[in-house]
Amino acid sequence: MRFTELAVPGAYVATPRQIPDERGSFFELLRTEELSRVTGGPFEPRQVNFSVSRRNTLRGIHSVTVPPGQAKYVTCVRGALRDIVVDLRVGSPHYGTYAVNHLTAESGRCVYVPEGVGHGFLALTDDATICYILSTSHVPGTQIDINPLDPDLALPWGFTEPPLLSPKDAAAPTAAAAAAAGLLATWQPVS
Structure with missing residues (x-):
């Protein structure tokens, strides 16, 4: 598996080495000791979630307060x-x-989404399914929701028609409002 750090410090994309044959293919999805080596900290899965979405569904931007914090390892298991x-x-x-x-x-x-970093996605196909491997179990009241259409973030979702949003995501505050309310994590430089 090859890990590449993204423009967001501490976030990585993992590209597996696939082994194809006449039956199909095989690849490793996650090797925690390798992820921990790359990120410099332990990753111990505590919960696994799946989300199934129809095409043009926009979910996010989501994070979790610190504490408890929550790192995510996400992949698409069906669709795009x-x-x-x-x-x-x-x-x-x-x-x-x-x-x-x-x-x-x-x-x-x-x-790989480290603690304090927001995450979201746009379903490009019907029945798109994402798998979240989480470092902590869900703790009610710790979810942070940021409006995915926050004009200050100006995220390049690339939709061509208005996306399907949950009422919660559509009503979520901007990142600036969440920061002013003291909801967002504080940057911890690596020493």
């Missing part, structure tokens, strides 16, 4: 997604920087 991570860590020299990745079931590519 335009995946975006955005640095929401207050004080980060890269605050507002984002990285876009095209995830498909066929590619097996994964994105």
Whole structure:
């Protein structure tokens, strides 16, 4: 597996080495000791979630308060997604920087989202399915929702018609409002 750091510090895309044969193909999705070596910290899965979306569904931008914090390792297991991570860590020299990745079931590519970084995606196909491997279990009341259409973030979703948003995401505050409310994580430089 090859890891490449994204424009958002601490976020990585993982590209597996696929082994094809006449039956199909095989690849490793996650090797925690390798991810921990690359990121410089442990990643111990605590919860696995799936989300199934119809084409043009926009989900996110989501994060979790610190504490408890939550790192994510995400991949597309059916269909295709335009995946975006955005640095929401207050004080980060890269605050507002984002990285876009095209995830498909066929590619097996994964994105590692560190604590304090926001995540969202646009479903490019019907029945698009994303798998989230999470470093912490869900704790009610710790979810941070940022409006994915926040004009200050100006994320390049690439939709050609208005996306389908949940009422919660459509009513979510801007990143600036969330920062002013003290909801966002604080940048912790690596020493």
